[in-house]
Amino acid sequence: MQTLEPIIAELPLFKGMKPAHIQLITGCAANVRFEAGEYLGREGQPADKFWVLRQGRVALEIHAPGRGLLTIQTIGEDDVAGWSWLVAPHQLRFDIHAVTATRALMFDGKCLRGKFATDHELGYELMQRFSHVMLRRLEAMSLQLLDLYGDHYGEHD
Amino acid sequence: MTDQPLTQTDAPREAGRADGPDPMRPALFRVVRNRPETHDTFTLTLEPEAGGGTYAFQAGQFNMLYAPGAGEAAISMSGCAGTVTEVVHTIRAVGRVTKTLQRLKRGDALGLRGPFGAPWPVALAEGGDVVLIAGGIGLAPLRPALCHILDHRERFGRVSLLFGARSPRDILFAREIETWRGRFDVDVEVTVDRAGPGWHGLVGVVTTLIPRVQFDPASTAAFVCGPEIMMHFAVRDLERRGVPHPRVWISMERSMKCGVGFCGHCQFGPFFVCKDGPVFRYDRVAALLGTREV
Numbered sequence: 001m002q003t004l005e006p007i008i009a010e011l012p013l014f015k016g017m018k019p020a021h022i023q024l025i026t027g028c029a030a031n032v033r034f035e036a037g038e039y040l041g042r043e044g045q046p047a048d049k050f051w052v053l054r055q056g057r058v059a060l061e062i063h064a065p066g067r068g069l070l071t072i073q074t075i076g077e078d079d080v081a082g083w084s085w086l087v088a089p090h091q092l093r094f095d096i097h098a099v100t101a102t103r104a105l106m107f108d109g110k111c112l113r114g115k116f117a118t119d120h121e122l123g124y125e126l127m128q129r130f131s132h133v134m135l136r137r138l139e140a141m142s143l144q145l146l147d148l149y150g151d152h153y154g155e156h157d
Numbered sequence: 158m159t160d161q162p163l164t165q166t167d168a169p170r171e172a173g174r175a176d177g178p179d180p181m182r183p184a185l186f187r188v189v190r191n192r193p194e195t196h197d198t199f200t201l202t203l204e205p206e207a208g209g210g211t212y213a214f215q216a217g218q219f220n221m222l223y224a225p226g227a228g229e230a231a232i233s234m235s236g237c238a239g240t241v242t243e244v245v246h247t248i249r250a251v252g253r254v255t256k257t258l259q260r261l262k263r264g265d266a267l268g269l270r271g272p273f274g275a276p277w278p279v280a281l282a283e284g285g286d287v288v289l290i291a292g293g294i295g296l297a298p299l300r301p302a303l304c305h306i307l308d309h310r311e312r313f314g315r316v317s318l319l320f321g322a323r324s325p326r327d328i329l330f331a332r333e334i335e336t337w338r339g340r341f342d343v344d345v346e347v348t349v350d351r352a353g354p355g356w357h358g359l360v361g362v363v364t365t366l367i368p369r370v371q372f373d374p375a376s377t378a379a380f381v382c383g384p385e386i387m388m389h390f391a392v393r394d395l396e397r398r399g400v401p402h403p404r405v406w407i408s409m410e411r412s413m414k415c416g417v418g419f420c421g422h423c424q425f426g427p428f429f430v431c432k433d434g435p436v437f438r439y440d441r442v443a444a445l446l447g448t449r450e451v
Contacts, residue, residue, distance in 0.1 A: 148386065
């Protein structure tokens with residue numbers, strides 16, 4: 001039977017990691033599928049998992065009173081959904097909503113956190129890689145906040 | 158095509174030539190159509206007052222449009238480039254001149270100077286992949302470049318258009334985007350910065366689209382147009398994908414007045430955006446973009 005190990009080793013998130021670490025990560029991974037409209041997780045729920053999308057699209061959403069659900073960002077193939085599993089109190093910050101039928105690799109964050117206790121190098125490596133994911137999200141959100149295409153743009157007449 | 162830096166050729170500057178027409182004197186044009194594109198954007202189709210004449214320009218160049226009683230504004234052509242009988246401009250109504258232009262009706266007259274400035278180097282991009290990155294109204298100056306590429310599709314490798322808008326109601330050329338999407342030879346990705354529940358497309362800034370498309374970084378020419386901060390981040394993400402700075406062109410916006418580098422309003426370090434730009438090879442202006450006082 002083919003294991004997930006070679007697939008996980010080729011994911012951009014894990015590419016270049018030591019085979020022993022890939023093996024450990026694979027032990028905490030499973031293939032999952034979501035129908036369009038299904039939620040991978042809801043804001044405030046325990047953040048014990050994260051997903052790497054293989055196909056489809058999910059939206060990170062937040063509920064704004066009086067405005068309903070607002071989509072903050074959509075993510076697609078090879079993107080990572082969920083980083084709150086790394087940071088206490090391990091609660092989801094956003095709703096994660098499958099916009100289309102989605103296939104993903106799901107990783108058990110609780111299982112990985114357990115491994116970090118005995119393998120600090122693995123913990124450091126994943127923290128580095130997730131910091132990069134968080135940095136990119138933060139950067140994108142900063143640009144969104146700038147309201148790039150607002151009325152201040154193109155007023156040279 | 159190799160990964161050698163591309164050289165930008167001089168733009169035709171007919172209007173500024175000693176033996177050409179006076180670049181400071183507007184020619185009279187009439188409105189053929191004024192079509193709303195979005196809630197604040199419209200497309201003016203113009204023809205020379207005399208009728209039957211032709212007009213030549215290159216993708217990325219701009220005109221100075223004179224709205225009688227209001228003043229002039231620099232507006233890039235948004236129609237297909239070449240020798241045309243009608244000149245097309247897509248304009249966002251944000252100031253006195255552009256709001257006056259928005260009110261023009263079929264048959265109304267306006268003044269037009271130009272074409273001015275350096276074009277997108279579409280010929281230099283031949284043989285390689287092309288990535289067009291547009292933010293907001295920045296899609297309008299890129300449209301003639303895409304038009305040229307699609308008209309000569311066999312001369313280019315993979316072609317991608319990445320477009321970011323403020324919200325779904327700000328998506329420019331929505332119908333045309335659907336047509337481009339329907340083609341199998343161009344990869345079109347559209348995203349919006351903010352969206353409510355009715356939107357089923359992508360949400361996120363335009364730079365998040367860069368990792369989504371396939372291109373060979375060494376042979377890619379990237380044309381970027383939008384707010385300066387957007388272009389800054391787009392270039393950085395292109396760099397992350399391996400596209401070298403000399404293969405990236407950006408279209409700059411400054412307060413253009415004369416259009417021919419006389420008045421100095423659009424001075425940008427040693428350059429005049431109206432004459433040396435608006436399209437610049439990124440490595441020529443990269444240092445200036447990081448200088449706050451310029």
